[in-house]
Amino acid sequence: MISTPDRVVLIGVAGDSGCGKSTFLRRLADLFGEDSMTVICLDDYHSLDRYQRKETGITALNPAANNFDLMYEQIKALKEGHPIMKPIYNHETGLIDPPELVRPTPIVVIEGLHPMYDERVRSLLDFSVYLDIDDEVKIAWKIQRDMAERGHTYEDVLAAINSRRPDFESYIDPQKAHADVVIQILPTKLIKDDKDRKVLRVRLIQKDGVEGFEPVYLFDEGSSIDWIPCGRKLTCSYPGIRMFYGPDSYYGHSVSVLEVDGRFDRLEEMIYLESHLSNLSTKFYGEMTELLLKHKEYPGSDNGSGLFQVLVGLKMRAAYERLVGGEAKMAAKAIAN
Numbered sequence: 374m375i376s377t378p379d380r381v382v383l384i385g386v387a388g389d390s391g392c393g394k395s396t397f398l399r400r401l402a403d404l405f406g407e408d409s410m411t412v413i414c415l416d417d418y419h420s421l422d423r424y425q426r427k428e429t430g431i432t433a434l435n436p437a438a439n440n441f442d443l444m445y446e447q448i449k450a451l452k453e454g455h456p457i458m459k460p461i462y463n464h465e466t467g468l469i470d471p472p473e474l475v476r477p478t479p480i481v482v483i484e485g486l487h488p489m490y491d492e493r494v495r496s497l498l499d500f501s502v503y504l505d506i507d508d509e510v511k512i513a514w515k516i517q518r519d520m521a522e523r524g525h526t527y528e529d530v531l532a533a534i535n536s537r538r539p540d541f542e543s544y545i546d547p548q549k550a551h552a553d554v555v556i557q558i559l560p561t562k563l564i565k566d567d568k569d570r571k572v573l574r575v576r577l578i579q580k581d582g583v584e585g586f587e588p589v590y591l592f593d594e595g596s597s598i599d600w601i602p603c604g605r606k607l608t609c610s611y612p613g614i615r616m617f618y619g620p621d622s623y624y625g626h627s628v629s630v631l632e633v634d635g636r637f638d639r640l641e642e643m644i645y646l647e648s649h650l651s652n653l654s655t656k657f658y659g660e661m662t663e664l665l666l667k668h669k670e671y672p673g674s675d676n677g678s679g680l681f682q683v684l685v686g687l688k689m690r691a692a693y694e695r696l697v698g699g700e701a702k703m704a705a706k707a708i709a710n
Contacts, residue, residue: 377454378479382693383497385488387548388504389541391515393558394484396671397504397682401482403667404686405693411451411478415485416462418444423467434486434540445493451477452497480693489548500586500692502685503552507559513570550624553583554688556681563612563634572612574634575677577684581620581627585695587652588629589684591618594651606645608638616646633677640665640674653684654691661687 384401388394398412419433420440431438440460447457454477461470489495489503506514516530525533549555555578561567562574579588592598597619603609614635621630631650637643643662647653655661664683665674673679 378477379454380479380697381452381454381477382480382499382696383448383452384480384482384689385495385498385501385552386482386484386504387486387488387501387545387552389486389506389511389545391511392504392506393556393673393678393682394504396673396679397502397686398482398484399668399671400664400682400686401480401689403664404690405480409478410480410482411475413448413451413459413475413481413483414462415439415444415483415487416464417460419462419469422462422469432537432540434537434544436487436490436544439487441487441491441494444487445491445497448481448483448494448497451475451481479697486545487548489551490544495551499696500689501552502554502556502689503549505546505549505555505557507557509560510558510570510573513568550626553580553586554578554685555623556678556685558678561612561634563615572634572636573676573678574632575681577631577677577681578621578623579629579631580623581629585692586688587654589631589650589652589688590629591616591631591650595620602646602649607642609635610638631681633680636675637680638675640669643680646680654687 386394418440421438450457456476458472459475460472463470557576559574561572600616603613617632621628647661
């Protein structure tokens with residue numbers, strides 16, 4: 374007999390294609406364990422297949438190409454501990470395949486273009502993150518990948534990006550206003566007129582006042598701090614590293630911002646940074662560094678994107694333990710009474 378979890382914690386991971394969702398999900402699996410986590414790709418709720426979208430001129434980013442009623446019903450059922458027959462969007466054929474049985478696990482992650490678009494689905498989320506890549510970085514990455522690996526021309530790549538832009542700006546980008554945390558990837562400020570985009574400035578935007586969530590801070594909570602950590606305890610090659618922490622406002626919300634501009638040369642030295650960060654939600658000193666070292670090969674491990682993915686994963690684990698532990702305590706109290 375397959376056991377049903379007493380409490381399903383639902384996590385939403387939103388962002389455009391190619392923004393790092395797959396790497397982030399691998400980091401979550403490191404924390405939670407693959408057997409405890411079910412990942413639902415929301416592409417499976419496309420109501421139009423690839424050929425129908427081409428025929429109608431509707432992109433996958435457009436809500437009209439997605440079945441939000443079914444998405445809500447099935448995600449709600451999973452959160453309540455019920456199995457579902459989930460549709461499958463076949464990325465190879467572009468067709469919608471017969472559904473598959475999915476049983477709930479303690480953690481269910483919904484990832485894709487629209488986890489926070491529909492208010493009903495959004496209301497089910499226990500924790501949400503938006504992965505936000507600046508246009509300049511996105512274009513540079515896509516050009517490097519598509520021209521080098523897929524033989525596309527520069528003009529083809531730009532045309533593909535521009536054709537998606539209106540729907541992205543209308544339906545995907547606004548979701549970051551609803552996220553508990555945003556990981557923002559921007560061009561570096563350390564290199565003037567940088568075109569390669571190999572050095573990045575990454576910001577962790579943490580919404581204040583979220584129940585049970587304590588934003589990570591540097592040195593002194595609530596202060597504004599610029600810090601160059603390079604020196605005897607942190608090796609920095611050109612162009613160096615700059616960090617920032619401080620309060621800000623984001624889409625009308627009070628937020629705490631942590632920023633890293635530059636690349637880390639030696640991940641084992643991250644213990645130095647770990648000792649200066651607070652509210653990490655780690656279980657032991659050095660856990661953040663250990664998680665980064667565990668998979669040096671993951672994209673972004675040598676810059677702020679890898680660091681912040683690990684930090685957000687730790688916060689998600691803390692949210693899960695708080696929710697599950699809190700309900701377990703309530704149940705025990707009810708039994709005792």
